[in-house]
Amino acid sequence: MANSPEELALELSRAALEAQDGSENQLREKATAILSAASIVVPVAAVALGGASSRAAIPFGVAALAYFWCARCCGAALFPKDRRAGLLGGELLKVAAESNAELRQMQASAAGYLDDFYRHNQAILENAAEKVREAIVALGFEILALVAALIVTLVQ
Numbered sequence: 001m002a003n004s005p006e007e008l009a010l011e012l013s014r015a016a017l018e019a020q021d022g023s024e025n026q027l028r029e030k031a032t033a034i035l036s037a038a039s040i041v042v043p044v045a046a047v048a049l050g051g052a053s054s055r056a057a058i059p060f061g062v063a064a065l066a067y068f069w070c071a072r073c074c075g076a077a078l079f080p081k082d083r084r085a086g087l088l089g090g091e092l093l094k095v096a097a098e099s100n101a102e103l104r105q106m107q108a109s110a111a112g113y114l115d116d117f118y119r120h121n122q123a124i125l126e127n128a129a130e131k132v133r134e135a136i137v138a139l140g141f142e143i144l145a146l147v148a149a150l151i152v153t154l155v156q
Contacts, residue, residue, distance in 0.1 A: 004107070006105075006107035006111065007104075009107065010108075010114070013110070013115050016118050020118060020121050020122070020125060023125055024080070024083070024125060024128070030077075030132050031078050031131070032074070032078065034070065034135045035078075038070040038071065038074075038135070038138070038142055039067075041063045041067040041146065056149045056152040060146075062141070063141075063145035063146045066138045067138075069138040069141075070138035070139050076127075077128040077129075077132045077135065080125070080128050083121050083124050
């Protein structure tokens with residue numbers, strides 16, 4: 001239980017960053033699952049191209065391009081750049097000692113820094129979420145292209 005407004009602000013800021021970590025982990029899990037599902041194009045294309053007609057090469061090519069698009073989007077979602085994890089307590093203590101800050105001032109400053117990190121990270125997470133959405137679309141194109149290639153192969 002917070003004993004002051006500054007302590008409450010610090011707790012809320014810390015909790016917001018922890019919630020972002022959970023969101024980032026969920027995005028990474030989704031991107032990994034999508035990439036795993038999309039990876040079917042390589043073995044299916046290798047097997048099918050061995051006995052498929054030349055007309056099936058076009059849908060397989062589209063599926064391969066969709067796979068690379070999906071893999072690129074998943075990679076961007078799995079490895080976001082320039083994310084900030086938190087505030088180093090030692091640095092805060094050093095600044096507080098140099099400026100003779102009181103505990104409440106330190107808590108207020110820490111909350112402000114964490115809020116800035118949250119806002120910075122939110123844009124990165126929104127971009128990662130967009131990349132996951134793009135990966136899902138690419139996976140849809142890949143599946144449609146594989147189905148088309150299968151139909152072309154079976155008709156032959």
